[in-house]
Amino acid sequence: MGEVPAGEDDNDSDREEDERLFPLETEASESFELDTPAERSGHIAVIDRNIMYVWGGYKNSQNHGFFDLYLPRNEIWTYNMESGVWTKHVAGGNLHTSMSGSCGVCVDGVLYLFGGHHARGNTNRIYRLPLRAPSLVWEEMRDLKGLPPSCKDKLGCWVQKNRLIFFGGYGYAAQGPHQGTFEYDESSSLWDSLGRGWNNHIHILDLETYTWSQPITTGNTPSPRAAHACATIGNRGYVFGGRYKNYRLNDLYYIDLDTWEWHEIVPQQGPVGRSWHSFTPVSPDHIFLFGGFTTERETLSDAWLYSVSKNEWKPFKHSHTERPRLWHTACSGPDGEVFVFGGCANNLLSHHRAAHSNELLVFNVQPKSLVRFCMETVLQHKERLSSYWDCLPKHLLHSLKQRMSRVNTLGS
Secondary structure (H helix, E strand, C coil): CCCCCCCCCCCCCCHHHHHHCCCCCCCCCCCCCCCCCCCEECCEEEEECCEEEEECCEEECCCCCCCEEECCCCEEEEEECCCCCEEEEECEECCCCCCECCEEEEECCEEEEEEEEECCEEEEEEEEEECCCCCCEEEECCCCECCCCCCEECCEEEEECCEEEEEEEEECCCCCCCCCCEEEEHHHHHCCCCCEEEEEEEEEEECCCCEEECCCCEECCCCCEECCEEEEECCEEEEEEEEECCEEEEEEEEEECCCCEEEEECCCCCCCCCECCEEEEEECCEEEEEEEECCCCCEEEEEEEEECCCCEEEECCCCCCCCCCECCEEEECCCCEEEEECCECCCCCCCCCCCEECCEEEEECCCCCHHHHHHHHHHHCHHHHHHHHHHCCHHHHHHHHHHHHHHHHHCC
C-alpha cells in the first residue's frame, strides 16, 4: 500500500499527487528476510524487560516504482537484547489494517497502539497487545467512555500513573468540543478531499477506568505540530521539535502532568530544528536526541543529551555519524544503551527511492552497570571460568548463556 507521509509532504513535491495518491491495495508480501526484519520507516518499537518489539511501518515496493508497501499487520519482530537474536512472530486478533505513523507505548507488559495512517487515511482506533501472554493477540479497545482524540498520525505520548497522555499529531479536524488548536493544512486538499492539519490537543486515556478525557492546561502552550518527539521524566512530559506548517522546530517544552501547566524551556545553544527524530529518556536526568529531518530537507545523524537539572544540551559523540536517520524508533535498554532501529537514511520526500533501513544502531549513552562489566569479563575468560558457572544464580546463568550464544554468533 502506498503511503503519503501525511503532514510531512511539501507543496513543491508533486510525487504525492502523481503516484502516492493511488496506493497499492495489498500489504507487503515481499518479506524474504528470514532472520531479520525488513527495512522500514514509520514503525513503532517498545521494550518490555529485555525484549524489543517492532511493528508496522512501510518499505519500498520491489516491483512498483516509487510505490510503498505497508509491513503486514499480523507480523511482529522481537529483538533479545541479551542474545542479539531477532525472532518473527505472527499475532492474532482484530487489528484492522497495516499502518505507519502510529503511536506505540508499553505499560506493565501491555503494548498500546493508537492512531496511524493507512491506505484510506487516518484512524483513531486504539488496540492493546499483552506481550507476556502465551500467544500474541491484538484486542481493539472499543467500549471506552469519553470523547476520543481525532483521527491522526505522527503524534507523541507520555505515560504517568497508569495513564496514556497523547499530544499533537497530523490528521483530520476534531469532531466535538476539543480543547486546543487545530491548524488546517491548505495543501492537504490536493490529495485528501477531507483536508488535514496539525493540532496541539492533549488526550488522556485512563487505563483503570477506560475513559478518555482532556485536561484544562495553563501556561505557554506549544504550537500545533506533528512528527515531534515526547519523553516522560518524573511528572514532566517533554516535547521537542516537530513540524508546523513549513517549519521544523527546535523548541523545547514540558508540561507538569499533575497541574497541567506548560513551560517553555530556553536552554543555551542546542540542536537545529527537526521532525521525525527520537527523544529517549535514559536516566532520571537525561534525554537522548538522535537524527531527524530539517526544514532544508537534510537527514540528520547528530546526537545530543539534554540534562533536565542543568537545562543544558550537550552534543553526544558516537560512531554512527555516517548513518543519518529519520522516522526511526529508539528504545532505552536496561544497560544504559539506546537501540535505534530502522528509519530512512535519505530525503523521504525527494523523487529518489527512499533508503529505508533495517539496521540496528546501538548507542552507549550511560555507564555500564557493575553486573554488565562482570558479565563481559566472565565471557572474556570463559575458558578458565565456565566450570564455575553452575554456582551462579539461575537468572545470571541464563543471561551468561544468552550472551555467550550472541558472541558465538558474531564470531568474536
